[in-house]
Amino acid sequence: MQTRFPILFPTVLVIMCAAAIAGVLWGTADISWSDRFAILMQRDDAPRGLSLIVWQWRVPRVLAVALIGAGLALAGALMQTALRNPMADPYLMGLSSGASAAAVAAIIWLPSYLTDFFGVPLIAFLGAALAFLMTLGLSQHRGQAMDPLVVILAGVAVSLMFQSLTAFFLYVGDPHATRSAIGWLMGTAAGTEWNEVPLLAIAVVVIAFLFMAKSNALDATLLGEERAQALGIRTNRLRMMIFFATVLLTGLAVSVAGIVGFVGLIVPHMARLLIGARHRVLLPMTMVLGATVLIAVDLLCRTLLAPEELPLGVLLALFAAPPFIFILRGLRRAG
């Protein structure tokens, strides 16, 4: 299947670029074609207000959702490999619940000067990191090798704990703050600024190159723990690298756009169906597909009910469920 890569990868790359251009050209504000052209070329006759919308608002937003889509899909693919579980996703180790509980607590409970000083993104990142450390702590057993199944169960336990905390905060919180917290929970890229892009870009690019260089070891991991070890792979070390990369990618994604589900679970499966499971083709394909999906969904969120914006989570779940069922059927056929 990897032989399809030279054709499919450039195709998806072109679709991604087209989606990104569409994401910049269309949005809640209606701009005429002549103005769009003037703005993109940065000509002097471009209307200042609209130019500001495109360059200060839409471009960083499209870049951010592309990086978040790529990063979450990459993290999902790596987690599925690390745990050899097709249901694994970037949030598996309690990251989303930890981030949510921390963010909701900050939005509802913390005095606004504290929330403003630290910022909800940083607080959410710390929540994700805390949940990760708890899951990791629960998964370790007296220096023995880590059992993927125990990691998954520990992640479920930590998730449930933070979910009930989040529910409690929402239940007892002031209704106005609660609405703003729910908006955050559903994920949105609205209000993304240029200064949020570089850190995301660096993390995604560095982690992608790091694991591309380890694609042989990742391939071997798919064959099973002991088979990989017999091929000279230090599986525990590789798995810890994957976990830390996932925390970084997911934590950053969550801090910029809140909880964006499904991309990390489904996109890696889409990529596997298209070009197979060898990581040197799977990882780039997964990232470009993840970016494409999220750019497209974000564009729909902005335009479907314009001038109102839908949260990313609402449309993602709607569009992700049918392909997910299709993919599950494909996986069953593939055994």
Added chain:
Amino acid sequence: MPVEPALSLDNVAVNVAGKAYVRNVSLTVPKGEVHGLLGPNGAGKTTLLRCLYRAADVTSGRVHAQGKEITDYTHQEWAKTVGALVQSSGLLAGLTPRDIVEIGLSVLDLPAHEYATRCDEALSLVGLADKQHQSAGALSGGELQRCYFAQLLACDPDIYVLDEPTNHLDLHYQLVLLDEVKRRGRTVLMTIHDLNLAARYCDRVYLMSEGEILAQGAALDVLTRDNLIKHYAVDGQFVGKALELAGPILGQLDQLETD
């Protein structure tokens, strides 16, 4: 001239979570010989092999391969010298049998043309050439075992460590693949439950029970009626019948092959 030992274990003990699984095992496999670890379930055979493909650490004792201690090898160097066929389940969605063989070969830094040749040869040897681009997840248990056999044969390390190599294989492939291993003249240490196959292929066998080697020597000297009754706890009459049957059957197969 003494034969050069390719693989040697000296007083090896393995404890897992405080429990002793292997106690003071010493054995030496000379270059080019096939040695078999026999014994009932839970005897410590697989635990011992796990140390040899570095899935477990030796608690005490020493392991040498080609005169160099295991700890002096990096994991990758070790994998190039000691190749293993192991029991372990993976996530095979999106992989083909050819992928599986290639993944094994990626351990060795081979030039591209040799990579492809070795893959082709190994896959046709195990009878999977026509299925090499199908989904590995759809293979039967026996086909998958042949696929992993192909991976090992393609890598063709100096030392083979085989954990129940005939698992899921039909009689034809049990004989074809073990014959191929023997033909290559590599150093082999394997666990095997089929005593007939052990007698046929092993230059020397070790009978293990409760983590210790209780008897060792040529297969026919170790696989005595008394030893089998004692360590496998089976009915004496049955063992007698099995041993009696095994001789003629294997003899007939040899006859068929020479024909």
